[in-house]
Amino acid sequence: MSLDVEWALRWVRLSADSIAEARDELTELDRQIGDGDHGANLDRGFAAVRTKVDGLEAENVGDVLKVVATTLMSTVGGASGPLYGTAYLRAAKVTGIPELNAHAVVALLEGALEGITSRGRAEVGEKTMVDAWSPAVDAAEAAAAAGASPAEVLEAALAGAEEGARSTVDLVATKGRASYLGERSRGHLDPGARSTVLLLAAAAEAARG
Amino acid sequence: MSLDVEWALRWVRLSADSIAEARDELTELDRQIGDGDHGANLDRGFAAVRTKVDGLEAENVGDVLKVVATTLMSTVGGASGPLYGTAYLRAAKVTGIPELNAHAVVALLEGALEGITSRGRAEVGEKTMVDAWSPAVDAAEAAAAAGASPAEVLEAALAGAEEGARSTVDLVATKGRASYLGERSRGHLDPGARSTVLLLAAAAEAARG
Amino acid sequence: MKKLLNDPAKAVDESVEGFGLAHPDLVTVHTDPLFVTRATKAPPGTVALVSGGGAGHEPLHAGFVGEGMLDAAVPGAVFTSPTPDQVAAAIEAVDNGAGVLAIVKNYTGDVLNFETAVELADGVEVSTVLVHDDVAVEDSLYTAGRRGVAGTVLVEKIAGAAAARGDDLAGVTAIAERVSSGVRSMGVALYAPTVPHVGRPSFDLPDDEIEIGIGIHGEPGRHRIPAADADTITEALLTPIIEDLRLESGERVLLFVNGMGGTPSSELYVVYRRARRLLEDRGVTVDRSLVGSYVTSLEMQGASLTVLRLDDELTSLWDAPVHTPALRW
Amino acid sequence: MKKLLNDPAKAVDESVEGFGLAHPDLVTVHTDPLFVTRATKAPPGTVALVSGGGAGHEPLHAGFVGEGMLDAAVPGAVFTSPTPDQVAAAIEAVDNGAGVLAIVKNYTGDVLNFETAVELADGVEVSTVLVHDDVAVEDSLYTAGRRGVAGTVLVEKIAGAAAARGDDLAGVTAIAERVSSGVRSMGVALYAPTVPHVGRPSFDLPDDEIEIGIGIHGEPGRHRIPAADADTITEALLTPIIEDLRLESGERVLLFVNGMGGTPSSELYVVYRRARRLLEDRGVTVDRSLVGSYVTSLEMQGASLTVLRLDDELTSLWDAPVHTPALRW
Numbered sequence A, B: 001m002s003l004d005v006e007w008a009l010r011w012v013r014l015s016a017d018s019i020a021e022a023r024d025e026l027t028e029l030d031r032q033i034g035d036g037d038h039g040a041n042l043d044r045g046f047a048a049v050r051t052k053v054d055g056l057e058a059e060n061v062g063d064v065l066k067v068v069a070t071t072l073m074s075t076v077g078g079a080s081g082p083l084y085g086t087a088y089l090r091a092a093k094v095t096g097i098p099e100l101n102a103h104a105v106v107a108l109l110e111g112a113l114e115g116i117t118s119r120g121r122a123e124v125g126e127k128t129m130v131d132a133w134s135p136a137v138d139a140a141e142a143a144a145a146a147g148a149s150p151a152e153v154l155e156a157a158l159a160g161a162e163e164g165a166r167s168t169v170d171l172v173a174t175k176g177r178a179s180y181l182g183e184r185s186r187g188h189l190d191p192g193a194r195s196t197v198l199l200l201a202a203a204a205e206a207a208r209g
Numbered sequence C, D: 001m002k003k004l005l006n007d008p009a010k011a012v013d014e015s016v017e018g019f020g021l022a023h024p025d026l027v028t029v030h031t032d033p034l035f036v037t038r039a040t041k042a043p044p045g046t047v048a049l050v051s052g053g054g055a056g057h058e059p060l061h062a063g064f065v066g067e068g069m070l071d072a073a074v075p076g077a078v079f080t081s082p083t084p085d086q087v088a089a090a091i092e093a094v095d096n097g098a099g100v101l102a103i104v105k106n107y108t109g110d111v112l113n114f115e116t117a118v119e120l121a122d123g124v125e126v127s128t129v130l131v132h133d134d135v136a137v138e139d140s141l142y143t144a145g146r147r148g149v150a151g152t153v154l155v156e157k158i159a160g161a162a163a164a165r166g167d168d169l170a171g172v173t174a175i176a177e178r179v180s181s182g183v184r185s186m187g188v189a190l191y192a193p194t195v196p197h198v199g200r201p202s203f204d205l206p207d208d209e210i211e212i213g214i215g216i217h218g219e220p221g222r223h224r225i226p227a228a229d230a231d232t233i234t235e236a237l238l239t240p241i242i243e244d245l246r247l248e249s250g251e252r253v254l255l256f257v258n259g260m261g262g263t264p265s266s267e268l269y270v271v272y273r274r275a276r277r278l279l280e281d282r283g284v285t286v287d288r289s290l291v292g293s294y295v296t297s298l299e300m301q302g303a304s305l306t307v308l309r310l311d312d313e314l315t316s317l318w319d320a321p322v323h324t325p326a327l328r329w
């Protein structure tokens, strides 16, 4: 199916569902190496987003993503609020079009990653959501270059994010709250990397429908 | 054996031993219906008493009891501090003699009870140490009237105190901290009645030696 | 049991020593026997206020020693009233020639030890006020009567202001009695405290129950109820207070929400919010407020509500300057 | 979990509302977005101070809003930094035309949200000071750096005094930086706190172990040690502070013993006693002291030690009048 405004709205709703369902899982991951609020933070944010996009008159994909961005920014707080907020904001900037082709999907993902790194100044290997976003972007770029459909690009991104998220288990955190634990942060999945997987899974699922 | 200064000192030491040993038991009784400090209070007091009577040059029984009185008064605190303090003080006043006969033992016990009731204004049946002291005095008086020896008077007092202490289980407290519990105080042994039994048991044992 | 203490038997001494080191401008710690006095004496001819009781209720009482409040505080062992020699020494140390008001929470132990102390401190004119504000305890001529709990702070503050403005002993005593007769409290425990030298919780409380009508010594309360939300608990505490005080529409009160030691202040304000609403709904004006952990029970989690009926004089005495480690304005 | 709360999702709103009702002379609560300002504005031309962070650390920050300290405080959800729109609204509300100093504890969340807020609040000149006093966290260019913990109170008090005496934005910022660079802290947890909307303790701590080097958000610490006595723990906390500050004999400091929320104040004084002795043994003079639960972590049991290197100017700014709900002299 085509990646239009309908898709974007479906992505948002599936994201909200998935985050609500994973709330306790995210909380528990954050309790291990952070402060145990990642699930509550994102759930509060996406619940607000769901209300905000209800009946939204959007002309293009970017309109939807912009609402997501500003709503997350003003409801999530914590580290993930401005990070995801900026991610969706930059993604919105490059998606002011009614329908995304494979290269526009790549641009969306690149924009999101760029937003996260410019705000959070983390690099790959620091045990943050960047470790999920970065391989997601790589995989998406490769898929698009190989001629994949927009939906296939999202599937590739999801696979990349999943692998990247898994890689955070063995890392020692040097950014974010988990960095305070030093060596004790090793052996745990990064909560932000996990929520990244959930959001990209929602994007891919919305494109399957 | 005769109830002289030696006996009085032995009584004190046996009391200190017995209270130290029963510290946790008294604490637990007080935890049920009071504030859980009766064991610690008396142990602190009798430990100090033990030190004070060490090497004491006493001319008569009353001299020893006076040291007990003032030491308990200045180390125990709580309700039991002034109550036992006054008890020993009044007992000391009527025992300013080198050796007690049966009637002097009765006078000692009567003095103690009188000290407790004049200070604490509790009557029999209010679930306090008075419920142990009062039958102890009654039994001592009866024994002395029947011609018992001083040591036998103490055995009688102990038996009276034991029975009196047991009677506190079924009572509702109307004096002391347990009174705050109202009906909830029923079904528990009064800690002060229990410590009274221990002290009279030490007196009787000291006389057996 | 984990606590920031060394030898439990020395906990009170060490804590009071640290307290003295931290507030040398306000208080002086005396040892052997232990008591705490103002660092600078009140002017001669001023009535002196002495209070005391078991330790474990900090900042009560030593935290309230200073200008405009207590002249001396006498800490006993944890939850155990101090001994007569301590109290007598404090009374003698702070008498300014105008007599001493002893403020005593109504517990058998406190009453008996202070009574004995007053007999010992001959030469000093002493009058005594009993604080018995806890509506959880049935009052009757035939019992030990109501306990003194958080209302004690209000008696100490207002009587201290009366002494500071120069009232004589009869006057200060009368003010203290007026506060004592117009103040009522009731408390709740969510979790019991642990006395250091006992090492286990003072009472056993299941994970889904709370204890209503608790005292400040880890005594169990009057009854248990299933755990409830703050609004429900607040109403359960406030209603008996309002009834006992026979508060009527148009009256003015001081509302005091007190934390029991282990309660975050954020929760106290949630309770305050509801209590204030309930009072206002009855037409009662909350004219003065105090929110904080002032009369505690070690690390007990819970709170108490205290309401004092105000008149113009009590209000102005409440507002009078106070400068102590724990209360200052 | 038993707490004096209603719906956990509304806990912060209800608590701040109660706080505003209890202190109407000192603070005004704004909703939508939520922030707290002084009830009476500072004189025009005075630099305004804004701070904020997750709730659960009360009295930090709203308890320090008032004369001589903060002009506004912005509470987030429990342990979660506030959002940029809240912070921007607070900045705009309190600017007196002389610019705003934002005091930010160094956490990724706080830093990013304040950073975004400053971008939003255009038209207001804002400078930012980061507090990062926690020596438990290794500092390095390649990490998030040290956390801001209890030292924040000292930055807020002293910078507030600089603003009140009329320093310009550069001056107030420089003072705040000087405090921030001269202050170090380290904390210990005996028992973990429970975040209301999580419902279980933030970390699992066996009954015979304590967590050294904890933060104030229920994060686990740097390492665990077997439960120890207060003197041992105090030394374990103070030694890294002294070393990191390179304190030398003859220097003067402010010693701050902070309770984490569920710790009785009596225990804080036991810790204070030992810390003061250790400093004095090294020839360091404890010139000023603060003992109390000012930067908390809900009902966590534990404490932190903070040492600030003093000079004459910082000392006189510390002594300058302050009138807030939680700190007053």
Ligand SMILES: Nc1ncnc2c1ncn2[C@@H]1O[C@H](COP(=O)(O)OP(=O)(O)O)[C@@H](O)[C@H]1O
Pocket: A030, A034, A035, A036, A037, A038, A041, A042, A077, A078, A079, A080, A081, A083, A116, A120, A121, A122, A127, A128, A129, A130, A175, A176, A177, A190, A191, A192, A193, D079, D080, D081, D108, D109, D110
């Ligand atoms: N500097 C950073 N760059 C990218 N992601 C980060 C950074 N710092 C933290 N994160 C992400 O944020 C997640 C935590 O989010 P959350 O728990 O909501 O905020 P907080 O840490 O403030 O409690 C981490 O798991 C990590 O993935």
Ligand SMILES: Nc1ncnc2c1ncn2[C@@H]1O[C@H](COP(=O)(O)OP(=O)(O)O)[C@@H](O)[C@H]1O
Pocket: B030, B034, B035, B036, B037, B038, B041, B042, B077, B078, B079, B080, B081, B083, B116, B120, B121, B122, B127, B128, B129, B130, B175, B176, B177, B190, B191, B192, B193, C079, C080, C081, C108, C109, C110
């Ligand atoms: N008015 C009274 N008269 C006689 N005995 C009393 C009275 N009040 C309390 N007691 C006794 O004191 C005992 C409690 O002593 P203790 O625990 O040491 O003091 P506190 O009650 O102050 O903690 C009670 O068990 C009771 O026997």
Ligand SMILES: [Mg+2]
Pocket: A030, A034, A035, A036, A037, A038, A078, A177
């Ligand atoms: Mg988190």
Ligand SMILES: [Mg+2]
Pocket: B030, B034, B035, B036, B037, B038, B078, B177
């Ligand atoms: Mg007791």
Ligand SMILES: [Mg+2]
Pocket: B035, B037, B078, B079, C054, C079, C080, C081, C109
């Ligand atoms: Mg007691």
Ligand SMILES: [Mg+2]
Pocket: A035, A037, A078, A079, D079, D080, D081, D109
């Ligand atoms: Mg957080």
